[in-house]
Amino acid sequence: MHSLDRIEPLDAASPEFPVSIDDIRAAHARISPSIVRTPTLHSKTLSALSGADVWLKFENLQFTAAYKERGALNRLLMLDPAARAKGVIAASAGNHAQGLAYHGARLGVPVTIVMPRPTPTVKVMQTEGHGATVVLHGETFDDAYAHARTLEVERGLTFVHPFDEPDIIAGQGTVALEMMEDAPEIDTLIVPIGGGGLFSGMGxxxxxxxxxxxxxGVQAELYPSMYDVIKNANLPCDGDTLAEGIAVKEPGLLTRRFVAALADDVVLVDERSLEQAVSLLLQIxxxxxxxxxxxxxxxxxxHKAMFAGRKVGLVLCGGNIDMRLLANVLLRDLARSGRLARLRIRLQDRPGTLYNVARIFQEQGVNILELYHQRIFTTLPAKGLSLDxxxxxxxxxxxxxxxxALAQAGYDAARVELA
Structure with a gap:
């Protein structure tokens, strides 16, 4: 259900607001000896591209390559001795699992992570590599979450939610403490929203x-769950998004209060924009x-017009991306910018035809990477062929x-476009 009917938004000045700036400062004092004080750096190139003054907070440089360590560590440090001895449990196949497992092992707190059975083996191995016990259960995250709550009761463990707890929110808020200290001129923050813990704390x-x-706040267009809450909309949440770390179908009941009280706006970005941003950050x-x-x-x-002339802080909240996926993103970006292309050319099946086509590429100084002939599975006549x-x-x-040049030489050539 994506509606504010379930819960009233809080006023940020209200004493009922469950996390304060003082809580976040206390969390920072608690966790700072054991996390990386990641840099906040000005980007001249991105500033020129966007029309805003841009600072980047490199949370992808944390040991587990994501900001999630902050909230997880703060939550672990707030446990009483008995709870520490029994251990904690969470449902996660992502950065929350890594952060909790790493700091749990470091502090001697047993950590159990429940993951859906289809979770990629590399994520299971990474989590186990940090010392956690991984339990594979169910086909979906909801299945894993329900099982984790069952094990919590059966084994007397403490459940650590990935975003919907005050101690988690306070830990995540330390990102903004550091940003505003390192770049006090920042007047705007753009913060990714999945469950809403990072936005709640940073805001x-x-x-x-x-x-x-x-x-x-910003969400992937395929998973506009918090957008639906704030805008009283009913957009569907589903699909295979590049931004899997914020692909949350149901935002927190607590975090939606923070977002309702703090957000000036929540915007959506499509998959093409996400791919371009990943590629630009690597290139620039x-x-x-x-x-x-x-x-x-x-x-x-x-949304350049929204931020034109502003001094904008961006948090690069994680760097855990599959290398094959990254390679695909980079190649697709090259294709969209015209630096990589596939052309489909209709030819007659005669000696010398391929040579003549290749000569045009040579004359134009365009390097050929691959050639694909298709003679059989084509709608062309028997004497024709398709050349990619x-x-x-x-x-x-x-x-x-x-x-x-190809058209001038009489060839029917078309560009094979990306989605």
């Missing part, structure tokens, strides 16, 4: 330091981020010159 911290700071900043970690930049570039040429122009203008 509380930033408003506590600078009451007029502008706070904008030489840093690897996952889809969720690039969501802030995706929003900045997709994967090639490497310098840019869109260079590709256009190649297409014009």
């Amino acid at each position: 509380t911290a930033a408003r506590g330091i600078k009451p007029d700071v502008h706070l904008v 900043e030489k840093t690897v981020v996952e889809g969720a970690g690039a969501a802030g930049l995706a929003a900045l570039l997709a 040429v994967e090639c490497e122009p310098r840019d869109e203008a260079h590709l256009a010159r190649l297409m014009a």
